[in-house]
Amino acid sequence: MNNSRIASTLLAAALGLAGCGDKSAPKPAAKSDAPAAAAAPAAAGIEIKIGHVGPLTGQIAHLGKDNENGARLAIEQANEAKIKIDGKDAKFTLVAEDDQADPKVGTTVAQKLVDAKVAGVVGHLNSGTSIPASPIYNQAGIPVISGSATNPKLTEQGFKTQFRVVGRDDQQGPAIANYLASNTKPKLVAVIDDATAYGEGLANEVEKSLKAAGVKVLPREKGTDKTTDWKAILTKLRGRNPDAVFYGGMDATGGPLLKQGKELGIKAVFSFGDGACTDEMNKLAGAAADGLLCSQAGIPPLASDKKFLDAYKKKYGVDPIIYSPFTYDSANLLIEAMKKANSADPAKYLPELQKISYTGATGPISFDEKGDRKDAEITIFTMKGGKLDPIAIIKGGKTIPYQEFVKK
Amino acid sequence: MDTFLQQLVNGLTTGSVYAVVALGYTMVYGIIQLINFAHGEVVMIGAMVAFTVINLLAGGGMPPLMVVLIGTACAIPVCMIVGYAMERLAYRPLRRAPRLAPLITAIGVSIILQHLAMLVWSRNVLAFPQILRTQTYALGGASISNVQVAIITTCVAMMAGLALLVYRTRLGTAMRATAQNPQVAGLMGIDINRVIAFTFLIGAALGAVAGVLYGTYYGVAQYTMGSILGLKAFSAAVLGGIGNIPGAMLGGVLLGIVEALGAGYIGDFTDLCAYDSLRGALGERCADGGHFILAGSNYQDVFAFLVLILVLVFRPSGLLGERVGDRA
Numbered sequence: 001m002n003n004s005r006i007a008s009t010l011l012a013a014a015l016g017l018a019g020c021g022d023k024s025a026p027k028p029a030a031k032s033d034a035p036a037a038a039a040a041p042a043a044a045g046i047e048i049k050i051g052h053v054g055p056l057t058g059q060i061a062h063l064g065k066d067n068e069n070g071a072r073l074a075i076e077q078a079n080e081a082k083i084k085i086d087g088k089d090a091k092f093t094l095v096a097e098d099d100q101a102d103p104k105v106g107t108t109v110a111q112k113l114v115d116a117k118v119a120g121v122v123g124h125l126n127s128g129t130s131i132p133a134s135p136i137y138n139q140a141g142i143p144v145i146s147g148s149a150t151n152p153k154l155t156e157q158g159f160k161t162q163f164r165v166v167g168r169d170d171q172q173g174p175a176i177a178n179y180l181a182s183n184t185k186p187k188l189v190a191v192i193d194d195a196t197a198y199g200e201g202l203a204n205e206v207e208k209s210l211k212a213a214g215v216k217v218l219p220r221e222k223g224t225d226k227t228t229d230w231k232a233i234l235t236k237l238r239g240r241n242p243d244a245v246f247y248g249g250m251d252a253t254g255g256p257l258l259k260q261g262k263e264l265g266i267k268a269v270f271s272f273g274d275g276a277c278t279d280e281m282n283k284l285a286g287a288a289a290d291g292l293l294c295s296q297a298g299i300p301p302l303a304s305d306k307k308f309l310d311a312y313k314k315k316y317g318v319d320p321i322i323y324s325p326f327t328y329d330s331a332n333l334l335i336e337a338m339k340k341a342n343s344a345d346p347a348k349y350l351p352e353l354q355k356i357s358y359t360g361a362t363g364p365i366s367f368d369e370k371g372d373r374k375d376a377e378i379t380i381f382t383m384k385g386g387k388l389d390p391i392a393i394i395k396g397g398k399t400i401p402y403q404e405f406v407k408k
Numbered sequence: 409m410d411t412f413l414q415q416l417v418n419g420l421t422t423g424s425v426y427a428v429v430a431l432g433y434t435m436v437y438g439i440i441q442l443i444n445f446a447h448g449e450v451v452m453i454g455a456m457v458a459f460t461v462i463n464l465l466a467g468g469g470m471p472p473l474m475v476v477l478i479g480t481a482c483a484i485p486v487c488m489i490v491g492y493a494m495e496r497l498a499y500r501p502l503r504r505a506p507r508l509a510p511l512i513t514a515i516g517v518s519i520i521l522q523h524l525a526m527l528v529w530s531r532n533v534l535a536f537p538q539i540l541r542t543q544t545y546a547l548g549g550a551s552i553s554n555v556q557v558a559i560i561t562t563c564v565a566m567m568a569g570l571a572l573l574v575y576r577t578r579l580g581t582a583m584r585a586t587a588q589n590p591q592v593a594g595l596m597g598i599d600i601n602r603v604i605a606f607t608f609l610i611g612a613a614l615g616a617v618a619g620v621l622y623g624t625y626y627g628v629a630q631y632t633m634g635s636i637l638g639l640k641a642f643s644a645a646v647l648g649g650i651g652n653i654p655g656a657m658l659g660g661v662l663l664g665i666v667e668a669l670g671a672g673y674i675g676d677f678t679d680l681c682a683y684d685s686l687r688g689a690l691g692e693r694c695a696d697g698g699h700f701i702l703a704g705s706n707y708q709d710v711f712a713f714l715v716l717i718l719v720l721v722f723r724p725s726g727l728l729g730e731r732v733g734d735r736a
Contacts, residue, residue, distance in 0.1 A: 057531045059630075195706055219675065219699040222706035228626045228633075231418040232671030233705045239411035252533040256626050263542055264414065265551045284627060286538025 045089040048344045050075060050334060051113040052094055052327070053123035053133070055101035059225070059252040062280070062321065064125050067147060068096050069316050070324030071122045074331035077311070083335070086342050092335065099129045110136040118142060119344045120334040122327050127151030127169075128197040134162050141346050143353055145333055147326030150274065150297045151201045155370040161350065163367055165326050165333070165360075167297035167376035169198075169273075173205020175378035175394040176246070176271055176295040181213040184269050184293075186243030190218045192233065192257070194225045194249035202273045203248035210246075218242060223253060230257040234264050242268050250275040255284020262288035269293060278322060282386040292383040299362055299377050300390045301325050303406060308361035329360035410549035415672040416665060417547065421556045421625070423664020424563035428618040429641035430648070430656035431570060432611035438587045438651035439607050441507065442499060445514040448638015449521035450490055450612050454483040454619025455629040456529050462537055472539035476624060483616040490521070491612025495605055518635070525631040534629045559621045566614055567657050573610070574653060583607060587651075636709065640667075643716040649729020658727060663712055671708035678702035 052071040054064035075092045083090045095118055099106040106129030113121055114136060121137060121144040124130040130149035137144045138159040145163040146154065152168045167175075180186065189210050193203035200222075207217050218240055221233045234257070237245065245261065245268045247254055254276030261270060262285075270292050272281075277294035285292075301320040302309065308328060312320055334349075336358050341349035357366045366374050378394045379402070390402040432447045458479035465475045498517050502510045544551040574580040585593040586603045594600050622637065623629045640663065648659025679701045680686045681694035690700055719726060 059531075059533050061530075061532055219679065219701055220704070221675070222704045223708075224706055227706075227708075228628055229422065229708070231422075232415060232668050232708060235411055235414040235418060235668075236672045236675070236705070238414065252628065255535065256628055259538075259627050263544060263551075263553050263555075265544055280535070283535035283537075284533075286627070288538075288542075 045091050046085065046344065047091050047093060048085070048338070049093050049095050049116060049118040050331060051116070051118040051121040051123070052096045052331075053099050053106070053109055053113070053121065053129070054125035055129075056096070056098035058100050058102075060101055060125070060250055060275075063148075063278070063323065064098070064101075066321040066324045067123065067125050067327045068094075069312065070147065070320065070327035071331040072096070073308075073312055073315060073324075074328045074335065076315075078332075078335045083339060085338055085344055090338075090344070094331075099124055099126075099133075101126050101129060103128050103132045106130070106133045107136060109133070113137075114140040114142060119338070119346060119349075120144070122147065122330040122334070124149060125323070126196075126198060127154060127201065130154050131157075131197060134159055137161055141350070143334065143337075143346055143350055145330035147328075147330045148274075148297075148323040149198075151197050153197075153201070155372050159371070160354075161346075163330075163333075163353065163371040163373075165298075165329050165362065165365055165373050165376075166323070167378050168372060169202045169205050171376060172273060172295055172297050172378050173202050174209040176273065176293070176380065177206045177209035178213065179295075179380050179392065179394070179399065180244055180246070180269070180271055180293065181210060181215055184244055186215055186269070188216045188218065188240070188242045189244045189246060190221065190237045190240065190242040190268070192221045192223065192230075192245065192247045192249075194227070194247075194253055195222050196225050196249070198275060199225070199248035199250075199273075201248070202275075203246065206246050206248065206273075223249070223257075225250065225253060227253050228256045230260050231264065234261050234266060238264055238266050244269045244271060246271050246273075247276065248273050251278045251280045251284060255281055255289075258285040258292060259288045271295075274322065277381055277388065279388060281383060281388075289383045290385070294381050294383075294388070296322060296379050296381065297376065298323070298326055298379065299393065299405075300379050300381070300388075303379075303390065303402075304363075305361040325361045329358075329362050329365060332360055333358055333365065411672070412669075413548060413550040415668045417550045417552050417556065419665035419668030420661065421559050421664070422667065423644075423661035424560050425618050425622050425625075425660075426637075426641045426644045426664050427657045427660025428563050428566055428614050428621075429637060430645040430660045431567070431653065432615045433642050433645040434648070434650055434653060434656035435583075435607050435611050437645070438653070439583060439604055440499070440503065440510075440590075441651075442510045443514060443642065443650075444494075444499075444608075444611075445511075445638065445642070446494055446517040446521055447611065447615060448634035448636075448641065449518050449525070450487050450494075450615040450634070451619040451622070451637060451641075452629070452631065452634030453490055453521065453525060454487045454616030455623035455633065456525055456534075456619075456631070457483040457486045457616075458620040458623060459529075459534050459536055459629050462539070466537040466539055472541070475539060476620070480617060480620045483620055484613050487612040487616035487619070488609045491608040491615075492605060495608040500601070500604075518638075522631055522634065529629075529631055531631065536623050536627045536629060538627060540624065555625055559625060562617065562621060566617060570610070570614070570653065579603070579606060640712040643712045643719075646726055647715055647719050649726025652726065652729045655726055655728035662727075663715060666715060667708060667711045670711040671705045674707055675701050675704045678704075 054067040056064045075094045097109040099109045110133035127149040138161045143161045150169045152170045193199040272294040274296040277296045281289045304325040337349045337353035340352040380392045381388045393400045393405040436444045461479040461482045543554045582598045582603050644659040644663040645656045648655025
């Protein structure tokens with residue numbers, strides 16, 4: 001065998017492997033509540049299936065499970081309450097699917113839920129999966145409420161069936177950017193994103209608001225949603241000496257970024273969006289996480305309704321991570337609209353959902369014409385002694401100190 | 409200048425990890441002309457085992473360094489067992505088969521190990537407990553942390569140890585003899601199977617340490633971490649000349665530095681607004697300190713493979729390798 005033959009074999013093998021490396025493994029059988037569904041309808045009852053979609057495997061499986069827990073709790077409580085719809089006993093079941101946070105899987109799973117004739121869907125967790133899945137639900141006329149997808153595009157597509165109960169990136173972006181601009185008073189900010197729909201979208205919003213506030217922004221740096229080595233980017237940034245760094249991305253990549261930034265001796269204030277605003281940050285970045293500023297769309301889980309918190313803790317033995325109060329509300333909104341319309345037929349209860357006015361675990365909820373929550377709150381946190389500490393709530397453009405907000 | 413120096417330090421750190429992993433590829437290739445694509449997974453298993461042990465002991469009040477050392481001490485034998493089993497069960501039965509068969513088997517072993525790890529350690533990104541206090545020292549404008557110093561010294565020490573083993577001991581002589589000609593080495597009374605098994609054991613032990621270093625450096629471990637790390641180390645081995653031990657060391661360090669400098673500067677070089685002749689043409693986009701960057705730092709991972717392609721096209725035997733051609 002001559003040199004070039006070896007070369008081409010090696011190259012082919014390497015490229016082949018590179019292709020395999022990135023792909024996520026075949027997914028395990030999705031958890032579903034099929035047995036419960038089969039056992040359901042008694043003579044006078046109707047069975048109402050509600051779908052939930054989030055990543056139950058992969059980098060952010062913990063967040064996906066938290067979301068699912070929220071929706072599941074709502075469904076179980078609804079079953080205990082023995083709701084009657086159209087004079088019949090309603091039996092709600094949760095069809096939980098795993099989209100692996102992968103847009104391709106997201107659409108497959110959406111189609112699966114449509115085929116399973118679910119009455120409504122809670123999810124998806126990620127913007128990147130929610131957006132491609134939304135036309136599928138829309139075509140089938142099935143209402144979808146996301147408790148965590150924050151990319152503005154989701155509700156800008158003109159789909160009547162798409163709702164969300166959290167704030168949008170174009171609310172969250174300005175909120176964290178303005179908080180940063182008015183409290184840290186940086187002159188120069190570096191913005192990094194992970195090149196996903198969520199990370200890039202949020203980073204764009206932050207950059208726009210910072211520039212509007214007269215803050216200089218360095219050219220965008222990008223990683224991927226799998227990057228663990230940020231040193232090259234951070235070293236480059238250190239040379240430019242920014243006063244603050246914003247990263248749009250998730251905690252699994254944000255943690256190493258924060259840790260490496262501090263190791264390189266970058267003095268800037270680090271600020272992250274909601275994807276990296278989790279307690280996990282403390283584990284991932286250790287002591288380097290202290291002083292982190294970050295925002296979450298919505299109110300902190302622990303500021304949600306006490307009854308919900310107790311029920312969640314009792315059932316799952318842990319506290320909610322971020323968005324389970326919102327998926328809990330999402331599921332309840334679907335159920336509430338069905339009750340009002342006295343029907344589980346999407347065509348009949350959708351109008352009720354559009355004009356609903358409901359007080360859930362996260363406060364009063366009603367939707368605007370796009371399906372976005374009116375007056376959605378954004379919370380600013382800081383990491384202090386290994387714990388996320390809420391410092392301010394931003395609502396309708398006003399910054400309210402957290403303590404004051406809780407008192408109300 | 410500070411930035412450049414810092415990028416060099418960063419590159420040197422990742423590069424020395426690549427070098428140690430590349431040794432595992434190159435040693436096996438040198439002896440049985442097999443690209444052991446499962447080697448990246450051995451590194452991953454090393455990181456995972458260390459993660460489990462460190463996690464168990466982290467709260468126990470032992471000195472942090474001790475905990476990490478115990479973690480490493482547990483990872484090494486586990487990886488050695490995996491390395492040995494792999495050779496015994498997957499590669500030895502195929503030793504006389506056409507060369508493509510063991511290569512494809514290696515890919516298969518890699519997939520199996522990855523998914524076994526997924527079953528044991530889940531798909532989640534595992535956060536290494538941050539027990540080592542990071543201290544940074546100034547080094548002429550660059551900062552270097554104690555972890556980085558530890559990584560570089562450990563890697564250099566392991567490479568030196570390996571060189572001693574290969575060039576100064578009886579086992580090393582046997583390894584080199586087997587690499588030159590297995591049949592003749594066998595006739596000289598060398599137990600070839602034993603030598604090959606030892607090669608796998610040594611490579612796996614080095615891989616285990618590399619895995620622990622990598623895990624503690626970045627603070628995260630995941631079941632997929634071995635594939636990209638393995639491919640980069642493989643590229644490093646090819647860059648240095650696969651089958652050549654000093655070549656793997658050189659290739660690893662070079663690749664780390666190329667990557668760090670590449671990711672650090674590609675954005676500046678592809679910023680069209682930085683070039684006077686183009687700035688006019690782009691007009692508004694460059695106005696007011698604007699930028700128009702063609703390829704940013706997210707192309708970091710591309711450099712390793714760019715190097716691989718360039719080497720294979722222009723110098724398939726690598727920087728230090730000469731014998732590859734007549735070997736195969």
